[in-house]
Amino acid sequence: xxxxxxxxxxxxxxxxxxxxxxxxxxxxxxxxxxxxxxxxxxxxxxxxxxxxxxxxxxxxxxxxxxxxxxxxxxxxxxxxxxxxxxxxxxxxxxxxxxxxxxxxxxxxxxxxxxxxxxxxxxxxxxxxxxxxxxxxxxxxxxxxxxxxxxxxxxxxxxxxxxxxxxxxxxxxxxxxxxxxxxxxxxxxxxxxxxxxxxxxxxxxxxxxxxxxxxxxxxxxxxxxxxxxxxxxxxxxxxxxxxxxxxxxxxxxxxxxxxxxxxxxxxxxxxxxxxxxxxxxxxxxxxxxxxxxxxxxxxxxxxxxxxxxxxxxxxxxxxxxxxxxxxxxxxxxxxxxxxxxxxxxxxxxxxxxxxxxxxxxxxxxxxxxxxxxxxxxxxxxxxxxxxxxxxxxxxxxxxx
Amino acid sequence: xxxxxxxxxxxxxxxxxxxxxxxxxxxxxxxxxxxxxxxxxxxxxxxxxxxxxxxxxxxxxxxxxxxxxxxxxxxxxxxxxxxxxxxxxxxxxxxxxxxxxxxxxxxxxxxxxxxxxxxxxxxxxxxxxxxxxxxxxxxxxxxxxxxxxxxxxxxxxxxxxxxxxxxxxxxxxxxxxxxxxxxxxxxxxxxxxxxxxxxxxxxxxxxxxxxxxxxxxxxxxxxxxxxxxxxxxxxxxxxxxxxxxxxxxxxxxxxxxxxxxxxxxxxxxxxxxxxxxxxxxxxxxxxxxxxxxxxxxxxxxxxxxxxxxxxxxxx
Numbered sequence: 001x002x003x004x005x006x007x008x009x010x011x012x013x014x015x016x017x018x019x020x021x022x023x024x025x026x027x028x029x030x031x032x033x034x035x036x037x038x039x040x041x042x043x044x045x046x047x048x049x050x051x052x053x054x055x056x057x058x059x060x061x062x063x064x065x066x067x068x069x070x071x072x073x074x075x076x077x078x079x080x081x082x083x084x085x086x087x088x089x090x091x092x093x094x095x096x097x098x099x100x101x102x103x104x105x106x107x108x109x110x111x112x113x114x115x116x117x118x119x120x121x122x123x124x125x126x127x128x129x130x131x132x133x134x135x136x137x138x139x140x141x142x143x144x145x146x147x148x149x150x151x152x153x154x155x156x157x158x159x160x161x162x163x164x165x166x167x168x169x170x171x172x173x174x175x176x177x178x179x180x181x182x183x184x185x186x187x188x189x190x191x192x193x194x195x196x197x198x199x200x201x202x203x204x205x206x207x208x209x210x211x212x213x214x215x216x217x218x219x220x221x222x223x224x225x226x227x228x229x230x231x232x233x234x235x236x237x238x239x240x241x242x243x244x245x246x247x248x249x250x251x252x253x254x255x256x257x258x259x260x261x262x263x264x265x266x267x268x269x270x271x272x273x274x275x276x277x278x279x280x281x282x283x284x285x286x287x288x289x290x291x292x293x294x295x296x297x298x299x300x301x302x303x304x305x306x307x308x309x310x311x312x313x314x315x316x317x318x319x320x321x322x323x324x325x326x327x328x329x330x331x332x333x334x335x336x337x338x339x340x341x342x343x344x345x346x347x348x349x350x351x352x353x354x355x356x357x358x359x360x361x362x363x364x365x366x367x368x369x370x371x372x373x374x375x376x377x378x379x380x381x382x383x384x385x386x387x388x389x390x391x392x393x394x395x396x397x398x399x
Numbered sequence: 400x401x402x403x404x405x406x407x408x409x410x411x412x413x414x415x416x417x418x419x420x421x422x423x424x425x426x427x428x429x430x431x432x433x434x435x436x437x438x439x440x441x442x443x444x445x446x447x448x449x450x451x452x453x454x455x456x457x458x459x460x461x462x463x464x465x466x467x468x469x470x471x472x473x474x475x476x477x478x479x480x481x482x483x484x485x486x487x488x489x490x491x492x493x494x495x496x497x498x499x500x501x502x503x504x505x506x507x508x509x510x511x512x513x514x515x516x517x518x519x520x521x522x523x524x525x526x527x528x529x530x531x532x533x534x535x536x537x538x539x540x541x542x543x544x545x546x547x548x549x550x551x552x553x554x555x556x557x558x559x560x561x562x563x564x565x566x567x568x569x570x571x572x573x574x575x576x577x578x579x580x581x582x583x584x585x586x587x588x589x590x591x592x593x594x595x596x597x598x599x600x601x602x603x604x605x606x607x608x609x610x611x612x613x614x615x616x617x618x619x620x621x622x623x624x625x626x627x628x629x630x631x632x633x634x635x636x637x638x639x640x641x642x643x644x645x646x647x648x649x650x651x652x653x654x655x656x657x658x659x660x661x662x663x664x665x666x667x668x669x670x671x672x673x674x675x676x677x678x679x680x681x682x683x684x685x686x687x688x689x690x691x692x693x694x695x696x697x698x699x700x701x702x703x704x705x706x707x708x709x710x711x712x713x714x
Binding site for chain 2 (some may be wrong): 061151
């Protein structure tokens with residue numbers, strides 16, 4: 001408890017402490033020749049996809065340097081996790097990537113399960129795959145639509161959001177929440193599928209590829225959209241690897257790397273699916289890879305729904321799960337392929353009921369770090385399109 | 400007495416543009432909602448028509464914010480400099496056989512000149528806002544509007560050559576139905592250049608909301624913002640009316656009141672087409688915009704002028 005300080009009234013008021021705790025902003029080091037303008041994009045700006053501030057040094061409209069300033073959404077989730085029990089951390093992970101909460105849930109739960117040696121029933125693994133592939137679709141809709149909106153095609157945005165809405169409705173009937181699901185829990189999932197959910201899911205999966213092909217014609221076939229995105233923000237494969245890019249950002253550059261196939265986890269090896277890979281590494285390829293991934297996700301969901309029939313309903317939680325988990329001292333790391341790339345969670349246990357340390361390896365953070373590299377030399381109009389194509393979610397970048 | 404008449408006509412023009420803008424906002428909401436699988440306004444009045452009535456007081460009563468660092472007198476009056484030329488340009492549009500509100504002998508030049516004065520207002524508002532995003536928007540607007548002036552004027556020049564007159568009512572009297580196929584390319588150039596001239600999508604770079612928040616009017620609020628919007632819709636209405644008249648024949652298709660109805664329907668079709676384009680296409684980039692103007696539209700307009708000139712020699 002903090003005691004109120006008694007300040008003598010006869011003295012002058014104490015000087016206010018320096019509360020300016022904003023991160024030290026590194027201004028562009030190189031002052032270029034000629035007249036340049038410094039423009040602040042954000043932190044509150046329509047196309048920063050969250051709360052990001054980008055300090056842009058402009059020569060006319062050409063970007064000389066773009067410096068992303070992050071931390072506006074830092075909530076200290078990794079630190080907060082140290083004061084909560086293992087089950088209480090799950091809702092915190094919802095708030096990491098709030099566009100794809102299921103992924104953070106799952107990555108965290110996998111780390112806990114590895115730490116505590118929990119075996120998850122297969123039905124729960126199938127359900128996890130289904131919801132996470134649905135989440136991939138929902139999350140990619142949030143990347144493709146805004147790619148249209150960033151270039152001015154707001155109708156494409158509405159079309160993709162319609163598809164996202166259908167997924168979110170499915171999640172709502174599954175766990176009651178539309179954004180932060182708290183659905184994947186250590187040892188299984190929180191609820192079994194409600195009656196009729198499988199049919200609704202099949203309906204969605206049946207119509208989704210056609211809707212995506214419509215977007216492909218409507219947006220990716222549009223001459224202006226192609227002119228705005230082809231050859232813009234080019235990231236070559238070597239840079240993608242050396243900067244730690246993953247997910248569609250790396251695959252758009254031709255890096256054929258997907259944890260679902262290359263470091264298989266859960267029941268993914270049982271499914272037949274392909275990994276779309278781009279070649280040019282520009283905004284167009286990065287965004288289009290997401291579109292084809294959404295279609296591939298539909299294939300995985302269909303197969304998983306078929307496979308689900310083998311298992312008895314209700315077997316969704318590991319047997320003998322204690323109310324309070326207290327894994328033996330040690331550490332564990334596990335990663336999954338989220339919509340943004342490889343999302344990893346590192347947990348250290350000291351044998352108590354709370355994690356000693358949690359660290360999240362955020363793909364959005366690594367991908368956003370590429371912004372200065374890929375935006376230099378393009379125009380201000382391109383900058384927002386490039387930022388959108390990196391698909392950062394600042395809940396996960398700042399944590 | 401002349402002064403009083405002028406005042407009345409001016410008021411009528413402002414009311415015409417303001418009313419048209421309010422209806423235009425409602426219509427655009429409906430059109431965009433239809434394109435985007437939405438409903439649009441529908442709760443207030445039948446098909447949401449009373450939404451127009453609700454919008455105006457909302458804008459009137461909003462706080463009028465003037466930024467501290469702004470150049471205040473210029474900031475306050477720049478919206479008028481955007482709106483006034485557009486309201487004035489309506490004056491020379493030939494609505495009726497032998498009648499335009501202002502039947503000037505140089506009406507065609509008057510029409511082409513006045514909307515381009517609006518760029519001055521845009522530059523003033525951009526500079527006075529003391530905001531980098533607004534300034535970039537203003538610079539873009541200036542470059543864009545001055546450039547697109549060229550193909551637009553050349554396209555209209557083809558009709559002027561055919562009619563042999565600069566007086567809009569005389570142009571309309573001389574109009575023949577076969578001018579429509581003859582000047583069709585010119586009409587397309589005029590239509591596209593007009594979209595750029597009124598800063599609408601896919602040429603809405605000066606106010607690109609994903610890049611510049613709202614471009615040159617980022618810092619405006621309340622009624623001053625509404626004046627910008629009225630200017631934008633006014634430019635849409637004015638350009639559509641003028642295009643429907645001189646390129647598509649306007650009232651000449653049918654005699655009497657039916658002719659006026661045809662004219663207004665043609666203009667309405669053009670307005671809807673502009674909205675359709677805006678809600679379908681992404682936005683161009685500045686360099687692509689300029690390249691398009693100088694390498695596609697301008698040569699096409701010059702070809703159209705030559706064709707019109709050759710045909711006019713035969714006549």
